[in-house]
Amino acid sequence: MSVTYLDAIRAAQEKALQDDPAVFIYGQDVGKFGGAFKATKNLAEKFPGRVIDSPISEDAMVGLAVGAAMEGMRPVVEMQFADFSTVGLNQMLNHAATTYWRTGKPCPMVLRLPSGGTPGSGPFHSQSMEAIYAHYPGLVVMTPATVEDAYSMLLEAIAMPDPVVFCEHKLLYYHLKAKSLPAEAVPAFKAHVARAGRDVTCVAYSAMVHEALAAAEELAGEGYETEVVDLRTVKPMDTDTILASVARTGRLLAVGESWPWGGVSAEVVSRVASEGFELLDAPPRRLNAKDTPIPYHPNLWAAHRPTAVRIAEALREVLRY
Amino acid sequence: MFVGLGKASLKPDQDSMERMSRAMLRARVLEDKLASLYRAGRIVGGVYLGKGQEGLSAAGGVALRKGDVLAPLIRDMAGRLGFGEPLVDAVRAYLGSKLGPMKGRDGNIHRGDLSRGILPMISHLGAMVSATAGVLLAKRMKKEKRFVGLTSAGDGATSTGSFHEGLNVAAVEKLPLVVVVADNGYAYSTPNERQFACTDLLDRAKGYGVEGHGVDGTDPEACWEVVGRAVQRAREGAGPQLVVGRLLRLCGHGEHDDGLYIDKKMRSSDRGRDCMEVLRDKMRSRGLEQDLDRWEKEAQEEVEDAVKNVAEEPLPDPFEEDWRATAMMGASEAVQKG
Numbered sequence: 111m112s113v114t115y116l117d118a119i120r121a122a123q124e125k126a127l128q129d130d131p132a133v134f135i136y137g138q139d140v141g142k143f144g145g146a147f148k149a150t151k152n153l154a155e156k157f158p159g160r161v162i163d164s165p166i167s168e169d170a171m172v173g174l175a176v177g178a179a180m181e182g183m184r185p186v187v188e189m190q191f192a193d194f195s196t197v198g199l200n201q202m203l204n205h206a207a208t209t210y211w212r213t214g215k216p217c218p219m220v221l222r223l224p225s226g227g228t229p230g231s232g233p234f235h236s237q238s239m240e241a242i243y244a245h246y247p248g249l250v251v252m253t254p255a256t257v258e259d260a261y262s263m264l265l266e267a268i269a270m271p272d273p274v275v276f277c278e279h280k281l282l283y284y285h286l287k288a289k290s291l292p293a294e295a296v297p298a299f300k301a302h303v304a305r306a307g308r309d310v311t312c313v314a315y316s317a318m319v320h321e322a323l324a325a326a327e328e329l330a331g332e333g334y335e336t337e338v339v340d341l342r343t344v345k346p347m348d349t350d351t352i353l354a355s356v357a358r359t360g361r362l363l364a365v366g367e368s369w370p371w372g373g374v375s376a377e378v379v380s381r382v383a384s385e386g387f388e389l390l391d392a393p394p395r396r397l398n399a400k401d402t403p404i405p406y407h408p409n410l411w412a413a414h415r416p417t418a419v420r421i422a423e424a425l426r427e428v429l430r431y
Numbered sequence: 432m433f434v435g436l437g438k439a440s441l442k443p444d445q446d447s448m449e450r451m452s453r454a455m456l457r458a459r460v461l462e463d464k465l466a467s468l469y470r471a472g473r474i475v476g477g478v479y480l481g482k483g484q485e486g487l488s489a490a491g492g493v494a495l496r497k498g499d500v501l502a503p504l505i506r507d508m509a510g511r512l513g514f515g516e517p518l519v520d521a522v523r524a525y526l527g528s529k530l531g532p533m534k535g536r537d538g539n540i541h542r543g544d545l546s547r548g549i550l551p552m553i554s555h556l557g558a559m560v561s562a563t564a565g566v567l568l569a570k571r572m573k574k575e576k577r578f579v580g581l582t583s584a585g586d587g588a589t590s591t592g593s594f595h596e597g598l599n600v601a602a603v604e605k606l607p608l609v610v611v612v613a614d615n616g617y618a619y620s621t622p623n624e625r626q627f628a629c630t631d632l633l634d635r636a637k638g639y640g641v642e643g644h645g646v647d648g649t650d651p652e653a654c655w656e657v658v659g660r661a662v663q664r665a666r667e668g669a670g671p672q673l674v675v676g677r678l679l680r681l682c683g684h685g686e687h688d689d690g691l692y693i694d695k696k697m698r699s700s701d702r703g704r705d706c707m708e709v710l711r712d713k714m715r716s717r718g719l720e721q722d723l724d725r726w727e728k729e730a731q732e733e734v735e736d737a738v739k740n741v742a743e744e745p746l747p748d749p750f751e752e753d754w755r756a757t758a759m760m761g762a763s764e765a766v767q768k769g
């Protein structure tokens with residue numbers, strides 16, 4: 111028996127529906143059909159009336175969740191693709207995110223975003239939206255990289271009193287496997303040292319954690335030990351774990367699958383530069399996708415995003431300085 | 432299915448008439464006061480009034496009862512008061528008192544009180560339709576019975592995607608949602624003909640598969656009847672109701688605006704009548720004008736008292752503010768750092 115990243119997401123939703131009558135799932139095709147990626151397979155049958163098909167109305171889907179959350183429910187909204195959540199941005203950024211601040215009352219809801227690139231998906235089915243959501247105060251933004259985290263962090267997200275943007279990576283859905291679901295978990299707001307090393311720190315999140323681990327393996331063959339820090343949650347960001355790692359290595363590369371202008375990797379570099387300047391033996395660097403829309407053809411796509419090969423090159427440069 | 436722009440056929444009982452009148456009078460008196468405070472530079476932020484729209488707005492407020500939900504917009508002082516929002520909440524918001532419902536974190540027309548079923552609007556027009564639908568969906572899931580949600584929109588707000596998505600989803604879910612459109616002919620300075628190409632917004636009810644009701648928004652009795660009926664239909668399970676009231680706003684978009692772009696002919700037509708005058712004529716014809724005078728005097732005293740008291744209240748203090756945008760308790764230090 112093995113569990114995929116997608117199985118974990120489905121199982122977490124099933125457990126949340128089981129444990130808390132306030133939880134319901136809302137999204138396009140999530141009901142009988144089980145969702146575009148089957149993340150809600152069989153849940154509608156098991157929980158009648160609580161796994162609800164929505165019209166193609168991202169603004170209203172999020173708006174409805176905000177209202178339901180204000181009324182004490184815990185809606186979990188599935189966007190069919192993270193990219194389409196742009197249509198619901200207003201309700202998430204201006205409504206969900208401001209509710210606690212404005213009213214003192216919580217707005218517990220989860221927005222599930224099938225995120226990130228896969229070959230042949232192109233500009234509108236590949237985006238990573240975490241930086242946009244993280245920029246706005248009032249939201250928690252999670253980017254799980256492992257099967258265990260997909261399960262435990264989604265459960266934590268649903269139980270949280272705040273609106274959570276849950277970025278699940280589509281490339282990990284089917285390929286990433288674990289033996290079983292975890293019995294215990296690291297708290298969602300702690301970053302995790304996915305591989306220990308003393309020569310250079312590579313901070314990554316979501317699918318990039320696996321590229322970074324592969325790059326670390328390659329560098330190990332060349333005699334360098336890379337410490338890979340998996341952010342897990344990008345907002346709030348666990349700066350302490352990042353700084354502790356840089357204190358050990360003196361060198362930093364921050365990797366993000368998203369675009370290079372601003373964003374999570376820029377935030378990591380900025381925090382280390384301003385709060386850990388003395389720890390650094392080399393200029394902190396970033397690696398991101400190219401600054402173009404995400405290409406359709408796999409040949410172009412593979413050159414657009416950071417890969418293990420490009421991460422290894424960047425790490426060598428940081429090490430050479 | 433459609434109720435035309437007819438004359439009122441159902442006469443409000445005395446109690447309803449009093450509730451309508453008081454909500455309208457308190458709103459008008461308070462808003463006149465706010466306008467003069469604005470000119471005196473005593474208001475924090477902008478002032479947007481519902482002058483001329485009190486009848487339509489009040490009709491929504493008084494048709495609701497405890498357990499219902501109201502999502503008011505910028506011209507709904509009367510509806511808020513009719514539904515039971517304390518008048519002092521408004522005064523506190525406008526004068527920036529720390530004791531106000533939003534504690535200085537948000538202002539004036541955005542105030543709300545979830546514990547009373549009043550949603551705090553966000554500025555983005557159309558956004559409250561789906562949020563109100565969400566509250567109603569939640570109430571249904573919690574097995575509450577015979578509740579209604581009412582929200583308003585302007586003619587301009589009907590052009591947003593958010594309005595469309597919200598009303599459509601409410602119709603799909605057959606939620607007890609009443610959307611009252613105050614068609615005052617203008618969105619800020621933009622007239623209807625630059626806003627939409629349909630003849631009458633009411634025609635859209637059919638497209639959404641909801642019941643539609645038209646009303647002369649300058650006639651408080653007609654508003655009471657038509658909005659009341661829409662609320663009743665929603666309560667009985669007939670699904671969303673779209674009410675379109677035709678009227679004019681008898682002021683600028685906000686108090687910074689003179690509203691001179693409003694067509695003079697329209698202004699002198701029946702559509703430009705002041706609903707307060709219409710109310711007074713009705714009350715006079717029934718020999719009840721003294722009642723109206725008494726209620727007005729009470730409203731004036733209430734408003735003067737509130738303004739006087741609130742002026743003494745503390746203002747928000749940045750050093751006392753905890754500057755936290757999330758509700759997470761026992762949050763780690765990382766959380767506070769953001």
Ligand SMILES: Cc1ncc(C[n+]2csc(CCOP(=O)(O)OP(=O)(O)O)c2C)c(N)n1
Pocket residue numbers: 506554555556584585586587588589591613615617618619684
């Ligand atoms: C989405 C959005 N765009 C623009 C605005 C700025 N704005 C505030 S009120 C207003 C006019 C609204 O007109 P209408 O809906 O007819 O309501 P009325 O002011 O006439 O009551 C505009 C353009 C806004 N609040 N929201």
Ligand SMILES: [Mg+2]
Pocket residue numbers: 585586587613614615616617618619
């Ligand atoms: Mg208007």
